[in-house]
Amino acid sequence: MDVTKLADGITKLSASLDGILFEGMWEIPNGVSLNSYIVKGEKTAIIDGFCDWEGVPEKLFELLDKAEVNLEDIKYLVINHMEPDHSGWIKDFKKLNTDFEVVCTKKAANLMKTFFDQEENVRVVQTSDTLDLGNGKVLEFHEVPNVHWPETMMTFEKSTKTAFTCDLFGTYGKTDFDFDDNLTDEDLRYLNDEGLRYYSNVMMTFSQQVKKAVDKFEELGAKTIAPGHGIVWRKDPNKIVQMYRNYIDYALGYGRKEITILWGSMYGRTEEAVREIEKYIIGKNIKVNIHRLPETNWGTMLKSVLSSSGVIIAAPTYEYQMFPPVACALEEIGRKKILKRHALAFGSYGWTSGLQKELDDIMNRYKLNWDFVDTYIFNGKVRKEDIDVIKKRVDALIDKIGI
Numbered sequence: 001m002d003v004t005k006l007a008d009g010i011t012k013l014s015a016s017l018d019g020i021l022f023e024g025m026w027e028i029p030n031g032v033s034l035n036s037y038i039v040k041g042e043k044t045a046i047i048d049g050f051c052d053w054e055g056v057p058e059k060l061f062e063l064l065d066k067a068e069v070n071l072e073d074i075k076y077l078v079i080n081h082m083e084p085d086h087s088g089w090i091k092d093f094k095k096l097n098t099d100f101e102v103v104c105t106k107k108a109a110n111l112m113k114t115f116f117d118q119e120e121n122v123r124v125v126q127t128s129d130t131l132d133l134g135n136g137k138v139l140e141f142h143e144v145p146n147v148h149w150p151e152t153m154m155t156f157e158k159s160t161k162t163a164f165t166c167d168l169f170g171t172y173g174k175t176d177f178d179f180d181d182n183l184t185d186e187d188l189r190y191l192n193d194e195g196l197r198y199y200s201n202v203m204m205t206f207s208q209q210v211k212k213a214v215d216k217f218e219e220l221g222a223k224t225i226a227p228g229h230g231i232v233w234r235k236d237p238n239k240i241v242q243m244y245r246n247y248i249d250y251a252l253g254y255g256r257k258e259i260t261i262l263w264g265s266m267y268g269r270t271e272e273a274v275r276e277i278e279k280y281i282i283g284k285n286i287k288v289n290i291h292r293l294p295e296t297n298w299g300t301m302l303k304s305v306l307s308s309s310g311v312i313i314a315a316p317t318y319e320y321q322m323f324p325p326v327a328c329a330l331e332e333i334g335r336k337k338i339l340k341r342h343a344l345a346f347g348s349y350g351w352t353s354g355l356q357k358e359l360d361d362i363m364n365r366y367k368l369n370w371d372f373v374d375t376y377i378f379n380g381k382v383r384k385e386d387i388d389v390i391k392k393r394v395d396a397l398i399d400k401i402g403i
């Protein structure tokens with residue numbers, strides 16, 4: 001729903017997007033929702049807003065109108081996070097209403113200056129500061145740095161115990177329901193999957209800080225979680241908290257007992273080995289996610305690697321180095337800091353293999369602490385003897401994973 005009442009005086013405004021690359025790079029096969037919240041006491045606050053991907057705020061203004069909120073009645077712009085999907089509407093809002101105060105952290109105030117030339121009427125808040133809107137509505141602010149930018153905070157409405165968490169507890173995926181009231185197992189699986197994709201794309205680099213933020217959040221005793229993306233959790237908010245705890249554990253420790261194969265091949269030699277190994281693993285009833293590079297979007301690749309304890313990298317040698325699309329994907333895994341996988345690499349080469357050297361470079365540079373079975377390289381086409389050795393190494397990998 002685009003306008004939804006959460007409680008007396010609290011309304012959610014929501015728009016859905018699809019057919020875009022989120023943050024200009026992540027595919028979102030099931031779209032994403034963008035949420036804004038209005039809290040009305042004697043005075044009215046908007047907590048985060050939204051823009052579509054071209055920076056067009058009309059939908060937000062249209063929904064404010066539908067919710068019968070006059071722009072000139074909005075006295076406070078509570079800005080949890082300055083990323084333009086949540087803040088991009090401010091420049092247009094300023095043209096329509098000049099009598100308002102921005103409420104944000106010190107770091108967000110600096111960004112307010114650089115993004116929107118907004119220096120006046122900015123109230124800088126710190127953890128535990130409050131803003132009394134009247135009629136019992138009191139907002140309390142909690143800084144959660146690097147969840148997902150350094151300036152981020154979450155806002156807690158005390159009378160209804162509603163936490164407005166912006167990116168934290170967000171998920172991708174459009175839904176035709178607003179709340180977690182009647183989730184079927186299928187809905188839960190969908191939301192968990194969309195949450196995993198979102199976490200791996202947007203939050204994962206900051207898993208240590210997200211962990212701290214989740215701990216901090218649990219001290220609030222919130223009854224409702226109202227995030228910037230996805231549904232509102234009020235029946236059992238612990239469900240999304242637990243999902244996030246799992247994602248954090250996957251990123252910092254190991255994933256589920258499944259294997260992701262990341263592979264590339266120019267002329268089919270490495271591919272032939274990959275196909276044999278895929279069949280071999282499936283034959284053992286082990287879940288395998290297989291992604292060819294560069295064809296697979298990195299968002300999808302990261303989601304699989306995050307959830308898998310085991311990773312197989314298969315790449316030929318190209319100009320003395322690892323086949324570039326696979327090397328680039330590994331670089332991205334390094335930047336996103338997916339730690340501690342069990343892993344195996346193999347691939348074909350013509351005269352001097354560059355697979356191991358580049359693998360070591362990337363692993364060391366990002367300190368990923370992956371535990372590798374011995375790499376296997378084969379010269380030219382793959383032979384039965386090669387496949388036999390690779391299968392043995394896959395067995396060793398499976399032992400390490402503990403399947």
Ligand SMILES: Cc1cc2nc3c(=O)[nH]c(=O)nc-3n(C[C@H](O)[C@H](O)[C@H](O)COP(=O)(O)O)c2cc1C
Pocket residue numbers: 264265266267268269270271316317318319320321348349350351352353354379380381
């Ligand atoms: C552009 C290009 C560069 C290559 N550079 C190397 C190299 O530096 N060292 C090497 O051993 N083989 C090199 N090769 C050969 C391939 O690694 C070899 O043919 C391999 O079997 C290809 O595996 P594929 O069929 O899975 O793509 C190169 C091949 C191409 C097409």
